[in-house]
Amino acid sequence: MSEPSDEQAAMQHYLVCGSEDCQENGQFYCNDCHRPLCEQCRDEHKKGANTKNHEIVLYRHRKYQLPVEICQDHPTRNVDIFCKDCKTPICSKCMKEHRGHEFEDLEDIYADKYALWQGEFSKIQKYFLPTTQGLKSDIEEDAEHIKKIMESIRISMKAEAISLKDLVDEVTSENIEHTHTMEKSLLKMLKSQETTYDDYNIYLGKISDEFQEYLSVTNKKLLFSKILKIQPIPDTTKPVKPLFTAGQFNRNDIAKLLGKVNVPNAKPEKRQIQPMDSEEFTTHLKSTEKQFEQINEKSNIKPTLSLSSSVTKVREYCVPGVSSVLHVSVDKLERLWVSDSNGNLVQIDLQGNLLQKIQTSGEYEGYHTATQDGDFIYTDKKKQVIYRITPDKNITEFIKTGDWRPLGIHSSRINEDILVGMVNCYKKKAKVTRYSKTGKELQNIQTHNNGEELYSNPHYISENINGDICTSDSNKVVVVNKSGHHKFSYTGQGSSLRLFGICTDVLGHILVFDNVSKTVQLLDQQGRLLSVIRLPRQRGIKIPLSVCVDDKNNLYVGYAMKFPLPCTLTVYKYLE
Template identity: 75%
Template sequence: MAESSEEQAAMQHYLVCGTEDCQQNGQFYCNACHQPLCEQCRNEHQKSPNTKNYEIVLYRHRKHQLPMEICQDHPKRNVDIFCRECKTPICSKCCTMKEHKGHEFDDLEDIYAEKYALWQGEFSKIQKYFLPTSQDMKTDIKEDATQIKKIMESIRTSMKAEAESLKNLVDEVISENIEHTHAMEKSLLEMLKSQETIYDDYIAYLWKMSDKFQEYLSITNQKLLFQSKTLKIQPVPETTKPVPPVFTAGQFNKDDVAKLLSRVNVPNTKPEKRKLQPMEAVTIHMKSTEKQLEQSKEKSDMKQTLSLSSSVTKVREYSVPGVGSACHVSVDKSGRLWVSDWRGNLVQTDLQGNQLQKIKTSTYEGYHTATQDGDLIYTDKDKKVIYRITPDKKITEFINTGDWRPLSVYSSRINGDILVGLNIPEYVRRRKTAIKEAKVIRYNKAGKEIQNTQRDNKGQELYSDPHYITENINGDICTSDYRKHAVVVVNKSGQHRFSYTGQGSEFDPWGICTDVLGHILVCDNVSKSVHLLDQDGGFLSVILSPQQGIQHPRGVCLDDENNLYVGQAGTNIVTVYKYLQ
């Protein structure tokens, strides 16, 4: 959808010129003055006798300013020179001392800028090649595991079917053999029945003969006895005993059965190495050596795959059922949305906005985050518990935070660590809460605490109400602290780097996220806008404002396609924008 000229003009403003009273777009940078310049001020800079020899570059080519460090030998001077022979940083007064006489020196700021860019390049390699490639390998392994499970299940099914077939054949043979025994039994019994009939007839004959002998032996019939011939008795019939069948046991064992069935063998094939996409094929275009850094700054910058677009484009929007306000938004690996509101409703929707599941909690800040494994982690500040939801919708207790209320949570895209913002109230009276302490804890993927950040190096409390939290590509932990009215940023070691307090007299930060270029995006409730900061906390622009239809931005996050999701108070609509190209 085409944007109005007013909207385009608003979105083209990314960096304000550092010259006093100049509000133009600061697209250039003076490495000597360390300030952004618009085109007109750059021209004046180059014409002025005092600044004409200063190095002016595009803002993205700027040198990072050397951090201030006091010289140990000269406490009133800063370290700004590098001694080649001693290979140590010194101040300008040190170079006049006898121990450095005749030595050659370099500008420490130049060395710092080169080293910073070099390590930033190496860090970018990790982010843009090594981590994504490793994740791809991990995904391949998971897919292989799924495929192996399918193959083995198929083999087991075939084995069971084959065994069932063998069992059926055994049953068929046994059935035939048993039927044969019935036939044999019938034949033998019929033979014995015939023999029994023979003896029945013979016994009847004997009884008949017995009667005749009795008649002859009678006294009254003696004459008959003398007159008659002697009676002869027929011999007892001869019969044969039946020969019973003999059962001969089958000669087989387990191995004989195994030979009848199929076998599963690992083929004698050398495993194929997983294919790694060469780094040269990935559009990282980073400098790998200091020499390349010095020779190809301009060339390397032109090859960057992503940069800020000249305008922000609305891509799509979702109407999320089951929530009153889109106060926080998370996007999981499948692209599904998790959205929560003031009332503790946590809803998951599919890509069409259909509700998939709904959970009731007691938190309403940035309290949920999608992990690299496809799970969702969310906090419940009243129960003081952090929960995990797996893709099959199983909810388990992950971490118990004791007396501390877990307000915000973020799953690291770098190593899977879990960052949690917590506080502990001193009292709650008339809907007002006094905060006793606040901190940020880093847990590993197993839920074990590995880092606890609460105070700066001066012992001052860093946090009060860290209600949204995220991590930048360099490992910085960025928290949006409502009561501090600031974005508080510490490095991965927990050392305070900077605090961003907005562009006006008031600043109420809410949702916060970072992108692949290291930008920090934060919602401001006062100006009703989304601020874009660089990695060091420098304000670059108001990326979204009421002119783009934004009224009450609360939650922000980015998906794997670098799309920006923005949720607002008072509406269940989540809007998606494209601001990188």
């Protein structure tokens, strides 16, 4: 395949042939030699005297190589045979001691077991994890629903209590008004009685005058006068005094008047668990396309999306204000943030116009990232601070990292957590720290289970679609799962690496730039090299350093140009 022209700006990516000095597409695989082969090398392999009987298959149908294990009894031999009678692995020299026994190729057993366990792993990734995550989401939704229901009940209770209180106030007001009426009636009666005695006292005064008049006359006149009779004292009645009879009620009576909350006496309904399609999950998904089908159920990406046969340039930017393009971030509005090794951090629009420029202490790190909510975050390793920029260009101090210098940073597209690669120069330690989107420290990832250090220079960091944390650590790619358990470290295919930018895509690929081979190396989620993207040589380009994939599956490659040419950022399509 000839190298494409500058005008086409196409790149090649393929599985590299395992034959010496051959860089063609290794689409076939020799199960005996355990190496990929291009079509020409396959044909030569079939003609070779020692290799003509080798089993050659398509790469995706390859047999996985048996791990090397030295025989304990014969240290010069590898264990590669299985004794079915003794049920133990042995080497070829051990066969003398197992004469008459039935044997089986241990590599065939390993390949079958590998496929079986890979299938079980696929079940976990495709069915069990998504299903339990779905159930967890249902539980979270139920929790929110319960909170809303209980708040509604509390509001109803308060309203009912207010209603009852209003009725109590109304009845009390009526009873008090009745006491005023009763008091008025009794006082009126007593006033009438008082008037009766006032009238009687006037009568007594008159009759007293008559008696005095008779007593002052002569005896003869008194003897013959009519005897006066005094009217009796009028009778009156005492008022019946009102009595207050207290209401007969207690707490239970009030509780009966008010409503109460209870859980219906019903059997809880089991959550619906979608059954697993065993046929779908027992198939070992080896190709990139099949790996994508695992994810496709939860995404809107078309099922046919896969690696294209060539990578084509979409557009190119000249980036002002920087001396190189060491890291690229694409924000919510598709504007680009670009940084160089001199601490220059610039923002440009889709036309390449400079929007703003910030001076930082950043160098050869992926020290900035765009968040899902439209903010922008960058690190300052000398000040040991992480800053946040809001869409209105307001810069605030977001996180202080103490004794640790923050290097690479990434904002999760899954849950908006913030992943930061850090180093402690005094202790000569390195780690990856997870923060919540509000800046709360959640997790520190630093060592293997055996205490061995995971990182030395985590200067670029990204997160895969399954939650794996992928770190470019100078000479290796370190991948841990979301719990922080080490999955693998990729150190290249027999040659040393000098790694810079790292990113992931919608298919779960890990793309990392290696400055030794001047290629973008594309790995799967298990750390296997799937493809090598060879960048075209362009006039004036010194080295490409940074890679970034946006939501539209565009691959951004940042270059450092020879002075005085401007720095460029090229956008490619590599999926179709």
